[in-house]
Amino acid sequence: MKNTEIYILAGFLGTGKTTLLKQILKLEQQQKRKVAVLMNELGEISIDSDAVGEDVPLRELLGGCICCTIQDKLEGQLQGLLVEHQPDAIYIETTGAAHPVEVLDSVLSPLFAGKIEMRGIITTVDGTLWAARSQFQPQLQQLLLEQVRHADLILINKSDLLSDSGQARVSMEIQSINPEARCILTTYSRVSQRELKDMAFAPKRESKTAHVHKALRLGTFVHRFQKPVNRERFEEFLRSLPDQIYRIKGYIQFSDSQYPDLFQYSYGTPLFMMEYIKLPLTIVFIGQDIDWKEIQLKLEALEN
Numbered sequence: 340m341k342n343t344e345i346y347i348l349a350g351f352l353g354t355g356k357t358t359l360l361k362q363i364l365k366l367e368q369q370q371k372r373k374v375a376v377l378m379n380e381l382g383e384i385s386i387d388s389d390a391v392g393e394d395v396p397l398r399e400l401l402g403g404c405i406c407c408t409i410q411d412k413l414e415g416q417l418q419g420l421l422v423e424h425q426p427d428a429i430y431i432e433t434t435g436a437a438h439p440v441e442v443l444d445s446v447l448s449p450l451f452a453g454k455i456e457m458r459g460i461i462t463t464v465d466g467t468l469w470a471a472r473s474q475f476q477p478q479l480q481q482l483l484l485e486q487v488r489h490a491d492l493i494l495i496n497k498s499d500l501l502s503d504s505g506q507a508r509v510s511m512e513i514q515s516i517n518p519e520a521r522c523i524l525t526t527y528s529r530v531s532q533r534e535l536k537d538m539a540f541a542p543k544r545e546s547k548t549a550h551v552h553k554a555l556r557l558g559t560f561v562h563r564f565q566k567p568v569n570r571e572r573f574e575e576f577l578r579s580l581p582d583q584i585y586r587i588k589g590y591i592q593f594s595d596s597q598y599p600d601l602f603q604y605s606y607g608t609p610l611f612m613m614e615y616i617k618l619p620l621t622i623v624f625i626g627q628d629i630d631w632k633e634i635q636l637k638l639e640a641l642e643n
């Protein structure tokens with residue numbers, strides 16, 4: 340039997356990993372390959388699991404990052420997927436705060452020797468975020484760098500939001516940091532089967548494996564809305580948020596709508612998508628050094 344291919348999807352919060360996973364699952368389905376997904380999220384609840392169809396075996400690691408607190412659990416979940424499903428490939432979507440090498444370390448455990456073939460690390464980079472990275476604190480800049488440095492395939496995503504000269508500049512910078520990786524400009528993480536097939540795994544030896552994201556002091560907060568909220572007031576709330584809230588996702592219902600919206604927010608940009616089914620109105624926040632009590636009070640005020 341062929342070894343199960345393993346792919347690690349890395350990249351900072353909101354850069355397009357789940358969008359990429361959806362694309363890949365579609366490509367794999369066309370090839371009629373059997374795949375499984377292991378999804379790690381910092382928050383205690385998963386929003387992205389809906390991205391994976393019911394026919395794809397999915398294991399979730401919630402409430403921590405593979406690369407430190409839940410390394411053992413990753414091994415257990417991976418083992419479970421291998422034994423129960425014997426898939427052709429397993430895609431591991433890491434939290435945006437994960438250091439790719441530390442995730443790689445857990446995958447390359449002797450437990451899986453002879454069972455898996457490590458195919459590579461795919462890193463998604465938000466082109467606009469990269470272009471503005473000098474404004475971020477050093478630990479975050481370091482994490483973005485490490486995610487690029489250790490990738491085998493790099494998607495410079497959200498290229499629709501970059502000018503032509505911006506695309507050229509970001510591509511050149513990223514390629515010079517990691518000349519061995521294939522680097523492509525994408526929108527909505529669109530890759531071809533060929534680009535995935537051509538990827539060659541090449542572990543990079545020297546690395547700063549410090550728990551970069553611990554220094555980032557990222558925290559998560561979950562809020563469950565008890566009732567619909569006013570749209571304008573919610574938008575006002577978003578505008579009042581500190582820049583260090585990197586990511587929000589979840590479901591929200593507005594008082595002028597019959598159904599909830601899937602809500603995505605990365606670096607100040609909100610996106611709403613109507614969902615035509617009733618869903619638990621839960622949203623997850625990820626940010627750095629945030630006074631979550633204050634956020635909670637503001638959210639509760641929206642419901643009054």
Ligand SMILES: Nc1nc2c(ncn2[C@@H]2O[C@H](COP(=O)(O)OP(=O)(O)OP(=O)(O)O)[C@@H](O)[C@H]2O)c(=O)[nH]1
Pocket residue numbers: 350351352353354355356357358359387434435496497498499500525526527528586603604605610
């Ligand atoms: N304009 C634009 N938006 C994009 C692109 N790719 C993804 N997005 C949007 O960016 C947001 C984040 O995308 P995700 O795929 O959820 O990002 P992620 O890396 O999985 O996020 P986390 O799981 O929170 O780390 C979503 O609202 C996407 O629709 C792109 O190429 N252009």
